[in-house]
Amino acid sequence: MSTHAATPTAGTEPLRVVIVGHVDHGKSTLVGRLFHDTGSLPDGKLEAIQAMCERRGMPFEWAFLMDAFQSERDQGITIDTSQIWFRSKLRDYVIIDAPGHREFIKNMITGAASAEAALLIIDASHGIQQQSRLHGFLLNLLGIRQVAVVVNKMDLVDYSATRYEDVRRIYTEYLSGFGAKADFVVPISAREGENLVKRAATMPWYEGPTLIEALDSFRPAPRPVELPLRLPVQDIYKFDDRRIIAGRIESGRIAIGDRLLFSPSGKTAHINSIEGWSRPAAALQAQAGESVGLTLDEQIFIERGEIASLPDNPPILTSVFRGRLIWLSHEPLRQGAEYRLKIATREVTVTAQRVERIFDTEDLSAREATEVGRHGVADVVLRSRAMLALDEASKIARTGRFVLTDGHNIVGGGLIDMKGYPDQRESMTVRSSNLQRVDHGVTNVARVRRNGHKGAVLWFTGLSGAGKSTIAMQVESRLFQKGYLVYVLDGDNIRSGLNANLGFSPEDRAENIRRIGEVAALFADSGMITIAAFISPYRADRQRARGAAKESFHEIYVKADVATCESRDPKGLYKRARRGEIAEFTGVSAPYEEPDAAELIVDTATHSIEDSVRAVVDYVERNFTLTES
Amino acid sequence: MTHLDQLESQSVYILREAFNRIDRLAMLWSLGKDSNVMVWLARKAFFGQVPFPVMHIDTGKKFPEMYAFRDRYSQEWNLNLLLEQCPPVEATDATLPPAARSAARKTLGLKAAIEKYGFRGIIAGIRRDEESVRAKERVFSPRGDSGQWDFRDQPPEFWDHFNTDLPAGTHLRIHPLLHWTERDIWRYIRREGIALVDLYFANNGQRYRSLGDSDITSPMASNAATLDEIIAELDDTTAPERAGRAMDRETEDAFERLRAAGYM
Numbered sequence: 055m056s057t058h059a060a061t062p063t064a065g066t067e068p069l070r071v072v073i074v075g076h077v078d079h080g081k082s083t084l085v086g087r088l089f090h091d092t093g094s095l096p097d098g099k100l101e102a103i104q105a106m107c108e109r110r111g112m113p114f115e116w117a118f119l120m121d122a123f124q125s126e127r128d129q130g131i132t133i134d135t136s137q138i139w140f141r142s143k144l145r146d147y148v149i150i151d152a153p154g155h156r157e158f159i160k161n162m163i164t165g166a167a168s169a170e171a172a173l174l175i176i177d178a179s180h181g182i183q184q185q186s187r188l189h190g191f192l193l194n195l196l197g198i199r200q201v202a203v204v205v206n207k208m209d210l211v212d213y214s215a216t217r218y219e220d221v222r223r224i225y226t227e228y229l230s231g232f233g234a235k236a237d238f239v240v241p242i243s244a245r246e247g248e249n250l251v252k253r254a255a256t257m258p259w260y261e262g263p264t265l266i267e268a269l270d271s272f273r274p275a276p277r278p279v280e281l282p283l284r285l286p287v288q289d290i291y292k293f294d295d296r297r298i299i300a301g302r303i304e305s306g307r308i309a310i311g312d313r314l315l316f317s318p319s320g321k322t323a324h325i326n327s328i329e330g331w332s333r334p335a336a337a338l339q340a341q342a343g344e345s346v347g348l349t350l351d352e353q354i355f356i357e358r359g360e361i362a363s364l365p366d367n368p369p370i371l372t373s374v375f376r377g378r379l380i381w382l383s384h385e386p387l388r389q390g391a392e393y394r395l396k397i398a399t400r401e402v403t404v405t406a407q408r409v410e411r412i413f414d415t416e417d418l419s420a421r422e423a424t425e426v427g428r429h430g431v432a433d434v435v436l437r438s439r440a441m442l443a444l445d446e447a448s449k450i451a452r453t454g455r456f457v458l459t460d461g462h463n464i465v466g467g468g469l470i471d472m473k474g475y476p477d478q479r480e481s482m483t484v485r486s487s488n489l490q491r492v493d494h495g496v497t498n499v500a501r502v503r504r505n506g507h508k509g510a511v512l513w514f515t516g517l518s519g520a521g522k523s524t525i526a527m528q529v530e531s532r533l534f535q536k537g538y539l540v541y542v543l544d545g546d547n548i549r550s551g552l553n554a555n556l557g558f559s560p561e562d563r564a565e566n567i568r569r570i571g572e573v574a575a576l577f578a579d580s581g582m583i584t585i586a587a588f589i590s591p592y593r594a595d596r597q598r599a600r601g602a603a604k605e606s607f608h609e610i611y612v613k614a615d616v617a618t619c620e621s622r623d624p625k626g627l628y629k630r631a632r633r634g635e636i637a638e639f640t641g642v643s644a645p646y647e648e649p650d651a652a653e654l655i656v657d658t659a660t661h662s663i664e665d666s667v668r669a670v671v672d673y674v675e676r677n678f679t680l681t682e683s
Numbered sequence: 684m685t686h687l688d689q690l691e692s693q694s695v696y697i698l699r700e701a702f703n704r705i706d707r708l709a710m711l712w713s714l715g716k717d718s719n720v721m722v723w724l725a726r727k728a729f730f731g732q733v734p735f736p737v738m739h740i741d742t743g744k745k746f747p748e749m750y751a752f753r754d755r756y757s758q759e760w761n762l763n764l765l766l767e768q769c770p771p772v773e774a775t776d777a778t779l780p781p782a783a784r785s786a787a788r789k790t791l792g793l794k795a796a797i798e799k800y801g802f803r804g805i806i807a808g809i810r811r812d813e814e815s816v817r818a819k820e821r822v823f824s825p826r827g828d829s830g831q832w833d834f835r836d837q838p839p840e841f842w843d844h845f846n847t848d849l850p851a852g853t854h855l856r857i858h859p860l861l862h863w864t865e866r867d868i869w870r871y872i873r874r875e876g877i878a879l880v881d882l883y884f885a886n887n888g889q890r891y892r893s894l895g896d897s898d899i900t901s902p903m904a905s906n907a908a909t910l911d912e913i914i915a916e917l918d919d920t921t922a923p924e925r926a927g928r929a930m931d932r933e934t935e936d937a938f939e940r941l942r943a944a945g946y947m
Contacts, residue, residue, distance in 0.1 A: 067686045096923040106935055122815035123834060124936040134837060136818040137811045139864055160839035164821070167841030196841075277684070288696070289703045293732055300728075302696050331731045332723075332875065343684050345695040347730060358703060382839055396844050455842055462825075462848045463838040 068139065068146035069274055072166040074193065075175035076185035077154035080206040082132055084175060084244040085151055086116025091251040092266070094140035095119075116244070120151045131155055135165030144270045154185050159192075159429050160382045163467070166193060171200035171272040173265070178217055178241070179210040182225055184416065190225070191415045191431065194234045195380060195469065197451055201229075202268045203236040208257060209243040215259040231418045238268040277342045281305035282367035284445070284453045286398035287316070287360045291347070298329050298347040299356070304398065304452035306364075307341040308348075315365040316356045317443035317479075322365065323350035359400035361443045361453060369443040369453060370472060371479040373594050374647075376410065377456060378433050379426075379468025387426040387434065387466065393458040395436065397444050397470075404458075407647070408435040433471070435645065437593075446472050474644040476560035478594060501581040505539055508678045509578040511603040512670070514587040515596060515649060516612035517641045518627055519619030521658040521666065522587040525612060528667045533583060533674060540583040543570055558638070564595055571599025578606040583674060587612075591646040608677070610670065611652035614659040616641045687871050690863055694721075695728040696843065697822055697859040698806070702728075704847035705804035705855065708735040709765065711793070711947060714749045715894045716879055717808040717860055720868055722760060723877050724859060725806075736800075738765040740792040742785075744896040752880045759878075767796040776944070780933035782899040783941055790946045794830045797854055806857045807947040812864045813924055814931060816939050821846075822861055828852040830945030856947070865924050866917050873910040884908050893925050901927040 073081045086103075089095050103118045106127060120136045121127050132153040140147050152165040166172065172193050176186050193201060203225055211217040222239040229235055240249055241260050248254035250265045263271065283306030291298040308314075312325050328337040329347040340346045361369050381387050387406055395404040410433040411420040426432040447454030447469035457467040502508050512529075514522040526542045533540040549556070553569055556562040567590050577584040590596050600607040619641065620628040631639035638644040654673050656666040684692070701708060710725060710733065712718045725733045739753060757764040769792030775784045797805065811818040821837055823845035838846045849855055860868075872879065882891045882902075889902040890913075903926065907916040925931050931938045 067689060093921075095921070097921050098923065098926075102932075109935070120815065120818075122819055122939065124939055125835065133835060134819045136815065138815075138818065139812050161837065164837075164839050164841050288699050291729065293730060293734065296730075298730065300699055302692065329730055331727055341684070343689060343692055345692040345699070345728070452842075457842065457844040459846070459848065462850055463846050464840065464844060467839075467841060467844070 066145065067274055068148045069171065069269075069272060070148045070150060070169045071171045071173060071269060071272070072150040072152050072169035072198070073173045073175065074152045074162060074166060074189040075154050075204075076177070076180075076183040076189075077131065077156075079154060079175045079177040079180065079183075079186070080244045081151060081154055081175050082117030082120050083115075084173070084204065084206065084242075084250075085138065085149055086119040087244045087247050088149070088250055088265070089119060089138070089140055090116075091247050092140055092142060133158055134161045137165075142266055142270055147269065154189070156185060156429065159188070159380075162189065163192065163196070163380065163382070166198065167196050169196075169198055170275040171202075171269070172198050173202050173204050173269075174236075175204045175206050176221055176225065177207050178205050178214075178221060179207050182221060182228070186225070187228060188415045188429070190229055190234065191232065191413075192380060194232055195378065195431070197447075200272045201234070201236050202238040202240060202265070204265060205239060205241045206244050208241045208248065208254075209246050213241075213254075213256045215257070218260070228418075237271075238262055240265050240268055278305035278450070278452070279307055279342045281342070281450055283308060283362070283364050284369065284398075284450055285314075285346075285362040286400070286453070287356060287358050287362065288399050289358055290356070296329065296349055297353065298349060299362075300345070300347045301362070301399070302345045303340055303342050305342050305450050307339060308346070309339040313365055314350070314362040315368050316354070316360040316362050317369050318371050318441040319356060319360055321354045321356055323352040323354050325349075326351045359398075361398060361400075368479065369445050369450075370477045371441055371443055372472065372475060372477065373439070373441055374407070374435060374437040374475055374592070375442070375444065376433055376435050376471045376473070376475070377468040378471060379431070379458070379466045381426045381428060381430045381432065381466040383460060383463075383465035384428055385460070385465075386428070387430075387432070389424045393460050393465070395438065395456055395458055397442065397456045398453050400442065402438045402440045402442065404436045404438045406434050407437045408645070409433075410435060434468075441478070444470055446470055472560075474560060474638055476564035476592070478564065480561060480565060498579075502680055505581045506680050507538055507583065508680070509581040509606055510583050510674070510678050511574040511578045511599070511607045512583065512585045512674070513574070513590070513596065513599060513607060513609050514585065514612050515590045515609065515652075517614060517616060517619045517646055518589055518639075519622045519624060520612045520614040521663060522589075522612045524663055525656065525658075525666050525670065526585045526587040528663070529670045529674075530585060532667065532671050536671075536675075538583050538674070539581055540585070541577060542585045542587065543574055543577070545588060548573075560638070564592070567592075567595040568598060571595075571602045574599065575603035575606070578603050583678065589640050589646070591640045591644065593647045593649070596649070608653040608673075609649050609651075610673075611649045611655045612666075613655055613657045618659045687867065687874060690867055690871070691724065691727060693862060694724045694859040697845075697857065698725055698728040700845055700847070701804055701806060701823075701857045701859075702734060704845075705857075707800065707802045708804040708806065709738045709796075709800065709802050710735060710806040711808065712737045712739050712753075712762075712764075713808070713894075714739065714745065714753050714880060715808075716872065716883060717810065717868055719756075719877055719879060720863075720871055721806070721808040721860055722762070723875060726760070733760070733762055735763070736765045737762040738767060738796060740767050740769060740789050740796065742769045742788050742792070742896050744785075744898055746880070746882055746894070746897045748880050748882055749894065752878075756878060765796070765800075767792055767799075770795070779940065780937055782929035782933055783937045785896060785899050786930040786941060786946065787944065790830070790941065790944055793947070794945060797830065802854060803849065804855045804857055806859060808860045809858055809947060810860050810863050810865070810868075814938060816942050820858055820861060822858050823847060824856040824858065825849055826854050826856055826945060830854070832943050832945065834943060866914070869910065869914050869917060873914065883913070885912075891927065893928055895928055895930070899929045901929070903927060
């Protein structure tokens with residue numbers, strides 16, 4: 055096969071293919087042989103490799119084509135990823151060699167993350183090994199959907215169809231365990247050049263494509279032009295009288311005149327021009343993949359890290375998300391520790407709030423943990439103080455993935471999953487902008503004088519079954535008897551009236567709590583001791599309620615663990631949730647975020663209801679009663 | 684978008700990241716085809732200007748045509764040009780083979796310049812397809828406090844998230860052309876009309892495919908006298924690009940040793 059004849063696709067984008075698999079299963083040999091058999095080796099390379107081998111008194115070693123480091127050749131092991139170009143009859147390829155030794159997973163990911171397709175190599179004689187599985191799992195995490203499994207060293211198993219079939223069956227079953235599949239499973243001998251370019255006479259039972267045919271059937275990854283616009287701001291330039299917003303369009307397209315919404319700031323402006331230098335003609339539009347510079351029709355203040363979108367299809371706003379990540383540092387990821395998070399061009403500090411589960415990539419089981427060791431794959435809840443603009447990885451990959459850094463280096467990376475967490479954009483938006491606050495004719499001081507106590511919001515949060523409603527109702531009657539103005543905002547009453555239009559999606563739940571927070575704040579302002587008893591699982595929501603009532607807000611954590619609440623189960627809800635009849639039930643299938651600075655904690659797992667009620671009443675008397683001085 | 688558009692866009696993204704994240708930044712300009720493309724890409728990224736110094740680490744042994752080119756285009760392209768001289772060959776590692784020692788002068792010249800100006804980032808126009816040690820490089824590649832490359836333990840780099848935070852006393856090498864091939868470079872030069880030293884074009888049956896110091900660089904037999912002819916010639920050759928660069932192949936690990944010590 056002549057590889058250097060002019061091809062119809064010359065000058066088009068080469069397909070990027072990564073070669074992965076367990077150490078010593080023959081990745082580097084495969085690349086060397088593939089280059090030789092397609093006539094892609096540069097002049098003198100074969101002789102150079104020959105000389106290297108002779109100096110070491112060893113037989114010819116194809117791996118030396120890509121193992122450029124002396125230490126790699128001396129130890130016979132690939133340390134770092136490399137890239138090399140070649141051509142088939144059909145098109146150009148970039149072959150990315152990724153090391154298979156567990157020690158160099160970071161380099162495997164560095165190489166594999168940019169690939170559009172993968173060859174996963176398994177030694178037929180040695181069988182499926184730890185890195186065979188981990189690499190398959192990571193390819194899926196990295197979003198590589200075109201995979202050919204290559205069963206190598208068939209010469210060592212006498213070209214046994216049974217052996218091939220065993221490997222094929224077990225490995226494809228493993229892949230299907232997380233929804234992945236192999237497009238092809240090709241039996242080869244890289245050393246002998248069988249089923250690479252030439253069909254092997256030794257394996258007549260195999261009727262599938264050769265390796266090169268499998269490669270040629272893969273398609274380049276399409277640019278996400280049809281997805282919603284995402285243009286992360288990379289920099290703002292003021293080299294001359296133009297103020298240019300620079301960035302790369304990660305998905306979608308833009309045109310002059312489009313109105314852009316910047317998130318998280320919420321600012322908007324229209325595209326005035328698409329700037330460039332030394333172009334044949336000025337651009338009127340641009341699309342995914344292009345690095346652009348824009349001027350806007352208004353001089354709004356925006357910074358690096360914001361994401362521009364069209365107003366009707368913006369990214370999610372949130373301060374918390376779940377990341378399915380691979381951890382790469384020698385130091386484990388610890389629950390409660392802080393890291394730097396990078397999403398597109400944004401960089402903020404996050405806390406690893408909770409390790410939800412760690413996956414065992416050997417058998418795909420999951421277990422609980424509080425830290426993630428090196429090369430661990432885990433679901434981790436990450437929280438930032440700042441509002442983040444992001445997407446779910448399954449919807450828009452480039453703004454749906456992140457890396458974490460610690461000290462000077464990247465220590466992990468993963469995909470964003472928002473299941474169970476609401477988009478906070480709705481609750482961030484003030485729709486009416488022509489409102490003015492009106493001062494009351496009655497002062498707050500006057501109200502307190504007449505009532506004998508201050509108004510307040512007592513915000514009861516805790517799991518279902520923790521005792522919120524029971525305690526709230528008893529506190530209400532106790533305080534009423536003592537002469538306090540007091541009222542309980544009850545879930546069912548609110549949902550049947552004020553919030554009748556809301557369901558139970560994460561967004562609706564967030565809106566439910568937002569409205570209650572605002573109403574409670576108004577009640578408190580009118581002088582009431584207002585008790586709001588709601589599960590309110592998200593810190594962000596409670597924080598917003600606190601923002602509404604300000605210093606009148608007192609968070610009371612009605613604390614009991616899931617096991618205790620489930621044993622009480624007054625409404626039979628846990629049972630139904632366990633049976634899967636209630637989706638996203640807090641504590642069972644949706645997260646509960648404990649308060650980190652509650653004003654009062656009443657622990658109903660260790661204290662009686664009577665003690666708990668007394669603790670709250672004491673708290674009210676101590677803090678809200680008017681003491682004439 | 685064509686393949687060249689895609690390559691250009693990625694390089695522009697890298698250059699803009701470097702400019703945003705790194706305070707004291709300089710670009711190396713060797714006067715060769717790749718670094719001319721790199722200067723051109725910087726002007727694309729920053730709308731006509733190069734907002735950081737462009738530095739020529741001069742061995743004093745370049746071809747006269749290269750110096751003439753430098754003087755003309757540093758003016759024409761409005762570059763903030765820094766000229767730094769290399770120390771004599773006696774200052775280099777005496778255990779290196781002769782041509783590599785000669786090249787190592789540039790490593791020392793660069794190191795001195797980094798110290799002199801306190802640069803934290805050096806943009807260099809290397810490509811993965813040139814040479815197998817370079818193929819293992821990162822886009823943002825950290826260097827130790829004496830400029831050395833710890834190639835045995837490079838940090839992870841993926842999804843276009845680069846390691847831009849670096850310890851005091853160290854610097855980063857930024858490689859905006861890492862993903863380009865020699866053929867890409869020539870096609871882009873043709874498309875954009877980028878000026879080049881005449882030595883690349885055949886004269887009396889010879890041309891230079893890669894330019895270095897005049898005493899350790901040799902021409903190849905060629906009749907390719909135009910861009911179209913050069914591109915056609917490359918489509919049809921299996922000779923490596925750096926065949927005329929003596930320093931690469933004196934011993935098995937000569938180039939690896941040069942790069943580990945900080946060569947570009």
